[in-house]
Amino acid sequence: MLSRVADSIYWMSRYVERAENVARFVDVNLNLIMDSPTTDQQWQPLVNTTGDHADFARRYGPVATQQNVLQFLTFDRENPNSIISCVRAARENARSVREIISSEMWLQLNTFYLMVNSAASSGKGFEHPASFFSEVKLASHLFTGVTDATMTHGEGWHFCRLARKLERADKTSRILDVKYFILLRSVSEVGTLYDDVQWVAVLRSASAFEMYRKRHGRMSPMAIVEFLLLDGEFPRAVRFCLNSARDSLHAISGTSGGANGKHPDKQLSRICAELAHANVHDIISTGLHEYLDRLQTNLNSASTGIYERFFATRVPESSQAARQKTQ
């Protein structure tokens, strides 16, 4: 597979997943606010979750309100990680690999794009945010489903899954990180229900509430961290995501033979092994934030490894062209 094509497939998939996650965050926060009798609206943490707080502060000022955060995260074309920018970028990437992906995938992504654009221009996104965000989530699920059902499960599909799972793991870990202070505070007040509405919100951001209840029953911050970080069966848990990302990476390396440069497979395998043996009590007592920070750093380094190994193919040193360039 062409390196550029693999790169585009990878980013197409990541951007669709990112759009879905942003929709999920915003939607949950809107719900949370309706449940909060206080006027204290928690919009700043949402901006922090995306990692774009500096850009936000520069263009929207110091105060995060429902109105400006909604605009920033949903329809702001200048914010590269807003829903509309993500879907646009996903579609642009898809457009450059249309001959590789299935036409059903293109059709679904194009429909997704047209839907978000029309919501932006008609104002529907602001008037009926709940229905808009569920449409976004549904469109993303459809895309994933169509991908699985219509694209050969070969190298291209594995790049799709690799990207989607890395993105999802990243976002779940960010939610945990941003909300960690709430959870940690609860740990120090063992046995008291500090703010179960917030925990429910955290779980809902990852569509994890129902599955969590089935698995752990009562609400416990420790169990929530364990569920979102270390569960091996819940599809949005960090460990689950990284396990399937690792499997896809193995499949890709297996089909693409000899290795040059770094070995992202090894990096990812190492992260997965650590998660498999991790203990939630240890993580929390040594500091969840520090743990997640290290995890993010390792994930970034694996992403860089993927880039260097598959997307940035260089002319062999032995060739005339390479020799000319170095002279």
Place this chain on the structure above:
Amino acid sequence: MNLSGYQVGDFFDEMYENDGRPRPAVCPLVRKIESLSPGELANRQLEADRALVQAGITFNVYGESAGVEKTLPFDLVPRIVTASEWDRIEKGLKQRIRALNLFIDDLYHDRKIIKDKAVPPDIINSSKGFRSQCVGINPPRGIWCHITGTDLVRHKDGQIYVLEDNLRCPSGVSYVLENRRLMKSLFPEVFDASKIRPVSNYPIRLRDMLEYLAPETGAPPRVVVLTPGVYNSAYFEHSFLAQQMGVELVQNSDLVVFDGYVWMRTTNGFERVDVIYRRIDDDFLDPETFRKDSMLGVPGLMSVYKAGNVALANAPGTGVADDKVVYAYVPRIIKYYLGEEILLPNVPTHICAEPEGLAYALEHLPELVIKAANESGGYGMLIGPHSTREQCEEFAHKIKADPRNYIAQPTLALSRVPTVVDGLLEGRHVDLRPYILYGQDIFVLPGGLTRVALKKGSLVVNSSQGGGTKDTWVLASDPATADQSRGGHA
């Protein structure tokens, strides 16, 4: 739906005789349209438009911000060509391409045609499409123009004329295939009744032709389509053709030249490329050979090509035969190389470089169309009947100053085809671009792209100026009564 209100007008109508009777070949279609309830045609037209937007079958518009995409308007009513007429067109096109290929090869080698004074030597000097870098090159299998889109028009006299040759990177064939797919889903019954020659095998023939050009390596040849990128106006087509052929679509950054070959960067390292169907103009192909500022090209590509280690389709340098002055000489070119009379006539053309031609052009300026040799897309052109006296005089000066650069042709009244306008049918002018592949043999795709000027009275079919497209149906065989219909314009 009642079609009795349709006005044939003072033109050749592709669907109706002058007296308003439908031509025999179109009867099944006319019956179908008449059987539709009022409003149904408009509904199916809407359905077709929606399908195009949904499928993202778009072209990019230059001059607007990057990423602006439009759909090419598609009209439901097809243009129908009878079997016998098509056979004549096909023979004429094959003759023309064979001769033009010999002509190009001759120009880049011995120039016998000039030595024999069949065409003037100026023909090379005045052509913007001539590439001195290609002199002496022997392209694989001796073929230069692998893919050609020749524009045809029918005049009021019923005769089909060649309007111009497109030998560089003709586009539009993807619309032929997509239009047909759409029509089959919208009017399946008519296809059963009419027996229409299929077009869907084009990508197969295209790939066969490209593989035929590959250097002998012992391995299966690797063919790629080279696109300038996603913002090119014809990007959809590049992507579509690559997909339909099952080959990689590459951009210049995917290709690199080293060790005497062209390679593409893959997730598995470098893989050798044997044939490049390039949709990039000559000037941008290789900054080491052509324009140094090209950001789209592959440095060193031409050296690999000259060494015979990669094939390029079309061969660089074919633009020399796209020239409008060269066009005027095509009847003589065919005569010179093939010893045959031209089968599919040129529009009668007066060459201003020749004294008689110049005198005629200046005298009849207000009736004529004047074209500059190296311009396209309607630029550098005078349409006499639509111009003021001042504009004519201005052109007369230009022609006198540089007669070699101009040709003059009569103003043609393009034929019309009924077209959906506000749910009813009105006549609109059309042309036709068939696609010709030159590989082991010459293949002409039955039909081609019918472009239609959607504005009332307009003769401009270009998509940038309000043009749309129609499906083109070539009948497998003519209906029994076809002789009557042909009588009028044979």
